[in-house]
Amino acid sequence: MAENKLTDRQLYKYLNKPQEGQLTFADGLGLSARVSKVGGITWLFRFRLPNAKNQFWLSLGAYPSMSLKSARLERDKCRNWVANGLDPRNEFKLDRENTFNPITVKDALSHWVKKYASRKRVNAEKHEQQFAVWILPHVGELPIADITKSHWLTCFEERAHKYPVAASYVLRNVQQALKFCLKQGYDVHRDIFELDMDSVGGTKQAKRSRRLIADGDWDEFEQLIKWIDDGKMFPYYRNLLILLTSFGCRSQEVRLSKITEWDFDNLVWTVPAEHNKASAKDIEKGLTGDIKRPIPPKLVEFLKSLVASSDNEYMLGELKESAAVSAWGGSIWKKLDHNDKWRLHDIRRTVATGMNDLGIAPHIVEAILGHAIQGVAGIYNRSQYLPEKREALIIWHEKIESLRHQ
Incomplete structure (x- = not known):
């Protein structure tokens, strides 16, 4: 099957030019460009689902906002979904939602506080307050799927030298929160799990064993x-x-x-x-x-x-x-x-x-x-x-x- 048959030069001949009727030009592998009567160009993907008799059409976007190259990339995604038994209409919608409304670091941490910490941790409010001070000002509005080591290190570099014990505590809670989010189906960049106490400038809290009774002295x-x-x-x-x-x-x-x-x-x-x-161990x-x-x-x-x-x-x-x-x-x-x-x-x-x-x-x-x-x-x-x-x-x-x- 021929593919990549269209060029930008061909498309620009029709862009914003009135037509007597609707036109459709095939690019190959299910991708077509449909030209409306007023000269608007829309990318379409034609596909047939397994065990389905009829073909379906999916609108991918408008040209030139979606370039010819981008349209072909979207076509390849759709073909891959079909090959894996998935409906491109559903997957394309989900993909768009994740692209234009990505789950942020703030969303992920809030999800953990609400769904886990508030029920399992008596100090959930403290975790939320620490996230608000250490993490959210730096990366709170960024997509959790894109946050790498350099982003996380930025969160800790300003405060860890003054509060090294707290730095370790916050890192541990962030990692636990994002492990929970992974299990919930969130797309989390795994760099966060490669960080340790030393890499963020943290230290362990000194263990003390202070008692007001010692050797029989009360x-x-x-x-x-x-x-x-x-x-x-x-x-x-x-x-x-x-x-x-x-x-x-x-x-x-x-x-x-x-x-x-x-x-x-x-x-x-x-x-x-x-x-x-200690309730978790008892339960x-x-x-x-x-x-x-x-x-x-x-x-x-x-x-x-x-x-x-x-x-x-x-x-x-x-x-x-x-x-x-x-x-x-x-x-x-x-x-x-x-x-x-x-x-x-x-x-x-x-x-x-x-x-x-x-x-x-x-x-x-x-x-x-x-x-x-x-x-x-x-x-x-x-x-x-x-x-x-x-x-x-x-x-x-x-x-x-x-x-x-x-």
């Missing part, structure tokens, strides 16, 4: 308990610290806690899966992802007073931002004149250490903390440990009471 923890009792702080933070020291829970579990989570009839606090950082084992903690009897009146004083759905009476709570907690060590820095999360480590020092079984300590339990014990639902956890928390609160009166 002095720092005792100081904290008495400082809480002294109450020289905003009520929100005093109540937060009481719950952190009472349960060894994560600060986000308390910060996000709603009154409905607290069952005073059965004396159980149920942290829902969406507030549990993989067929568990709910919830954390169930018994409420020690001596804590009941205090908790009921929180409910009574709250004028909304939150146990602490308001919802503070994670960054604000973390910043406030990071200054307590100075107020107590401790030599070494510690944060709110270190209270969790402290409770674990103290419970172990009191002889509480390690797997019960892990269950109270809400860690994903490993090994054989991990295949059983945490609710089976409620009696053991209740007894452990009673022992723990007796110890706190003894420190309070020393």
Whole structure:
């Protein structure tokens, strides 16, 4: 079959020249140029689908906006679609939509936040805020399919030297977001997955293991308990610290806690899966992802007073931002004149250490903390440990009471 029979010289003879009737000139391999009565020229592709009796026509575009060379490239695309059993009418439309309305970096990252992070990550809002600062100003409006290493490196070069730990964190989240988008059928340039922490100027966060109880010395923890009792702080933070020291829970579990989570009839606090950082591992084992903690009897009146004083759905009476709570907690060590820095999360480590020092079984300590339990014990639902956890928390609160009166 002859192909590429037309030339621009031939086409210009008819362009914008009135005709007595419609004319069609074949270029070959299914491509034709149709000239209207007023001299407009349209590219057409003629094809027949497998097992179809009739031929179909697809309008590709107008000449000269679509050049002869471009029309032939579009024809070749259409022929390839037909050869693979696809309808060029559908594929051409999709191809046009991707060309003129490409999926941008902003679209892809927003898709991940909405469809994944908002349901699986308790700090999804933080991810979105970091994307808005690190990524979107540089490449947010560019097609995600075209973003290469040089584009990504531009996002990090201005800030990574000042915030190297954050740079690593943002890169990891961008990569996880785009892996998710790939699975959703997005056309993502794979250069992003070849970048690592060093290439963007990032560093790992220094691991610390700070505890207020060490080698049987409870002095720092005792100081904290008495400082809480002294109450020289905003009520929100005093109540937060009481719950952190009472349960060894994560600060986000308390910060996000709603009154409905607290069952005073059965004396159980149920942290829902969406507030549990380790819920994904539990759900993989067929568990709910919830954390169930018994409420020690001596804590009941205090908790009921929180409910009574709250004028909304939150146990602490308001919802503070994670960054604000973390910043406030990071200054307590100075107020107590401790030599070494510690944060709110270190209270969790402290409770674990103290419970172990009191002889509480390690797997019960892990269950109270809400860690994903490993090994054989991990295949059983945490609710089976409620009696053991209740007894452990009673022992723990007796110890706190003894420190309070020393």
